[in-house]
Amino acid sequence: MPRIQASQSSELWLSLRFPQLSLDLLLQQRVPRQALVIAKNSEVYQACDKARALGINPGTSIHTALLLSETHSDQPDPAHQQAPLLIRRYCENQQRKALQQLAQMAYDFTPSVSLWQEQQSLLLELSGCLSLFGGLEQLLQKIRSELCNRRITAVASLAHSPRASWLLGWSKKDNLLNRDWQLQPLMQGNISAECLAHLQQMTLAELPRCPPFEQKRLRQWQAVGLKTLGDLFGLPRSSVARRYGEDCLRQLDKIRGAVPDLQAFIAPREDFFAERHFLAGLETHDMLRQPMQELLREFQQFLQRHQFQAESLDWRFCHFDKSRSHIAVELSNGNTRAHIFEELTQLQLAQHRIQSPIESVALYSGHLSRVQLHNRPLFSELGNHAAATAEASGLYDTLKSRLGQRGILQLQGCDEHLPEKRQLLTEPLAQPAELGAFQAAGISHSAALDKYLPLWLLSSPQPLSHQRRKNMTLLSSAHRIDSHWWQQRQQRDYFIAIDHAGRHWIYFDHVDKRWFIQGHYD
C-alpha cells in the first residue's frame, strides 16, 4: 500500500527531474562518436550535447536534423560508411522501467519517494533523514554521487512543497540549489520563506506548460499584465476562483504550501530488476562480461541493503531483431555474493549461443527470501557438520550448472525385495541427508545377508550365455527370492559365481528358466 502523507511547512522536498533519461540509458555504456537523438513522432525528443552543438534541439523535425548533421559533418569522404547522426526511437516502456529503478535507488535515501511518470520526475521528502546522513548538504551530495555513478543527468531543486520544488527546478536563477547541488545562502532565514520569495520572483514565461500553467491560461495572464508568479499570488483569491476555476486556485495553494499536497509514495519492491542498453549490439560472450558484472554488483548492493538472499537469477536478453532469449541460474541455497552468481552465470553462458546482436541485458530475480542468520561455533576442530555442508552446496551448484539435471545423482534406499529395486538414482539434496537415512529405508532387510551383496549392480539383469555359464564356478549356495506374486512373479535363485574375470552375482530365473547376471563383486 503506498503511504500517503500531507505536506506541511516543516517538510523538505527534493525534486529530481530527468530531462534526458532515454538518452542517458544509451550513453551509460559508451559515448558514441556521432551525435545521438531520440525521436518521437518524427520529431526530435531528446538530443545529446553533440547534437545540440550542431543546432539540433528538441522539437526540430527529423528531416531538419538529418540535413543539419550532414552539412556540419566533418568527414567529407563520401565512401565513409558511418551515418553522421544516430537516431533511436523513443520507447515509453523503457523509460518507465528506468524511472522505477531510479525510484528504488532513491528509496535507499528516504522512505518517502513519489514517482511522477508524466514529467519524468521523482519527488523525495527529506526531512526525516537528515540526522541519519549527517545534514542536508551531505545527503544531497550522496544522492548526486549515486546519480553520477549511474551516469544519469538530473535537475535538482529544493522547496517546502513538492510542486514548488519541481517548479523551481525550471528556473536557473531561482533554484535554491546551484549546479553542484549546493544550497545557496539563505536570506530569509528558513527554507520555506526563501522558497516563497524565489517563487514570487519566477517569471511566467519560464514556467513549464503543464497544469495549471497551460498555454491558453498563460496568454490570458500575460494579457492582463501579470509577469511573475508573485503577481499571480497577489491576486485576490475569490476573483482567481471565479475567473480561472477552483481547480486553478487549489493548485496555486498547493504550490505555495498553504494546502496539503497528498503524494502517493512508492513501496519497496520485493524483487530486483535492472537493465543496461547498448547502441551497438553485443555479439560475443566477452562483451557481455562487463555489463553482467555491473548488474551483479548492483544486485549485491540491493541484497545487502534490504537483507535479502537470492535463490535464482534470470538473465533476459533483447536482440535488435526484437527476439528475446534468457538464461536461468538456480542455486540450491540462498546467497548474496556477486562472485558466486558470476561464476555460475559464466558456466551457463559458455553453453548458451547468442543468435543475434544483443540490444539490452536485464537481470531479474523474483525469489528473494530473508537472510538466514547462522550460528557458527568458535572452534572448527570440534566439528560443525551443518556449516560445512552449507558451504558444500556450492560444489553441488557448480557441478549442476555445467552437467545438467541428470549429471549428478545420489542413491536413495527403497524398501523392496528385488535387488534392482532396492536403490534409486535421484537428484541429490543440496546437503547430505541425515546419515543413516539409507539404512532406515531398507529396514526390513537383515544386515547379515547384506554382506553377500555385490559392490556393483548392472542397470538391468543381463541374460547369461550358455558358454559363459559353463565357464563359471558356483561358490555359494542358493539364496532364493520369491516375490511380486501380486504383479509378475519373480522367482530367483541367487549365487556367487567366479570366472577368469572375477566374482559375479548371477541368478536363475525359474519363471523364465534362464540364467542372468546382475552384479560384480569387486
Place this chain on the structure above:
Amino acid sequence: MESTIKQLLQLPNTWQARHQPRQDKAYPSGFAALDSNLHLGGWPAAATTELLLSKTGHGELRLLLPTLRQRQHQAPWFAMIAPPFTPYAPALEAQGIEVERLLLIFPKTFKDLIWSSVQCLQSRHCSSVLTWCNRAALDHKELRRLQQAATSGQSWFVLMRPQHAQHQPSPSALRMALNPCINHSGRNGSEKSLDIKIIKQRGGWSGQELRLNIATGLAVDRISERPVYLSKLPEHPADHKNLSSHGSSRVLSLRNKQRVSAGRE
C-alpha cells in the same frame, strides 16, 4: 656449473636416492602386503594415484574400500565420476560406507569429466574422488592439472585408466597395473586375487609385483547338499523341459497368454 647443480639439488622437487623418502602423508590401504611395498606406507595423499586396469569394475573398488571407509568422515561428500556400473548401495552400507555421502557424477563429454574431477578436488568438500577414464591417451597437461587440483584441495584422488596407458609417461605420484586373477589354491577353493605391479612411485622404487587376496570379509559357504525344497539346478538348456515349475498353474497360463498375444502383435 657446480653452482647450477647445487641450485638444482636444493629444489624441493629433487630427490636423491641416498636420502630418506619425502615425509609425505599417506593413507593406509588396509592391506598389509600392499602397504609394505609402498614406500610411503599407503596411498599418497594430495596426489594422483593411477590404477591401470585390464578390466574395469573387476577388483579396483574392493581394493580401495578400506581407505574409502576410513576417509569418508573427513568431508561431507565423496565422489565417483563416470563409474563403469552403478554402485550397489546395500552392499556399500554393509561394508561400512555411508551412502548418503556418495555423489555419482555422469559427465557427457571428456572435457566435462576432467572439469568435474578438478572441481571436486579443489572444493575441499570431497574426501575422496574416484574417476574412471576410458580414454587411454590423456594429455600431459590434463594429468598435471588433475594432480595440481588434488594437491591444492588435499583430497585423495584415484584415477582409473585402461592398462595400455602404462606406456604413456605421467606425472602421477603412484601408478599401479591391476590384473584380476583367480587363485585356485586357496582354502576355500577358488578365490579372487589381484596381481598388482607398481609401475611408478614418486620418491621410491618401482617394479614390485605382488598378488593380493582381496576376497577378505566375504567367506562364502561352499555348495554342499542342497536343501530338499530346491529343485535340481539346470546345467544345460535341455534340462529346462524336465523340471517342474514352481509357479502355480494359473501364473503359467497367464504367461502363456502373454506370449501368444505378444506373438500376434
